[in-house]
Amino acid sequence: MDNRTNLDDYLAGLGISDADDVVPLPPAPEVAAPASSAPEAMDEDPRAVLERFLQGLTARIDPTLTITVREGEDALEAEIGGENAGRLAGRDGRTLGAIEVLAYTVLAKQAGRSDLRVRVDVGGFRKRQADTLSRLAERLAVQVAKSGEAHELQPMPAADRRVIHIALKEHPDVTTESVGEGASRRLLIKPRSYEP
Template sequence: MIKETIVEGPSVPEALDAALEEMGVQQDAVEYEVLEGGGKGLFGASKAAKVRVWIKAGYVAPGAVEPDVDDEDDLEDDTLVNHAGYDAVSPSDLTDEELDAIADEAVNVINSILGPLGIESEIEEYEGDENEIIMDIVGEDLGILIGRHGRTLDALQILVSAITNRRIERRFPIVVDVSGYRYRRRLKLEEIARRAADRVARQGRPVELRPMTSFERKVIHMVLRNDRRITTASQGEEPFRQVVVHPK
């Protein structure tokens, strides 16, 4: 675990958030000092904020265990919910009419969940990079569907996938998103992964990232799987399971 770091960002909160990501801890585990507050500099140019962050004395990381080098659980496609007796089907094996029918069923499932909650939204459907169907829920004030670090959204996806797959009697990749959250989160995770890999390669010491959901861990593993300087492994138990980046 990184004990202390200095990080810059567009603002103090963003610099602090980047430091927490790099150190792999939550804010209640650290103390910090604002070295530069950021804002407007000479001639109106923006100045970066800078913070020094360190682990509180006596802090013990929760749920820490020896690294588990077998990360197949994180690399598996968690958009597929395993139902006994249902065969997995690839989008390429289906006609456009069959794909539309699956998407319509997923929309019905989402509406049946959100309707009783009084949540007004629209659902945009499109095909993902891996041929999965992405159901993007859009509307006002939908943060409640995302939750802290996307955990509520992950639970919603599992529920929607389970019900939809049961109704169509097949296992089909369905991704539930909220206002493009997963896309934005993926971009940030890719940046975190590369920054951690560079730090490990430079310092020759492992870096523990903060606890993440299975979706987030999968992104980290996938981004770094071809980086010959480092290896990745997961450790801990849910909800404290985290990725550790090791030097080779």
């Protein structure tokens, strides 16, 4: 089955088609050329590409949503705001994660910038989630320090693991480690003097 056809069908179901000028993607080449071979793509401002993509996407979902894009320390950061923005996060942030993947792909194709990370937040979802994960990390750190035994969390996305790593980086009694591969990658919180 052709992946491009599946994507085209999915986008058509969302009301996005090739005829729309929101984010014009070039036709897929037979052999993928490196991004650096397209000098006109390199000239386009990555912030403008990301903002245009997100505006096109949100205009079809809820025209009242607002987009703000800024350059962060290590990524382009976009905030989608508005009265109903929080609904765009989806269950457990899955829709938001998909939007980030699409935004990264568009940025790599349109601006030739596959080196830039993209973070998208809707209605403060990521901030609230980071706060919740930080509180969880602190509670688990106390538990691990008291028991002397490591605690392994369920598999979670890299961004969530990163929040916990950062929250416990300076903790005097515990340390963190990511274990596993791919979608099964999870976080291990263990005492600093832990030996399995």
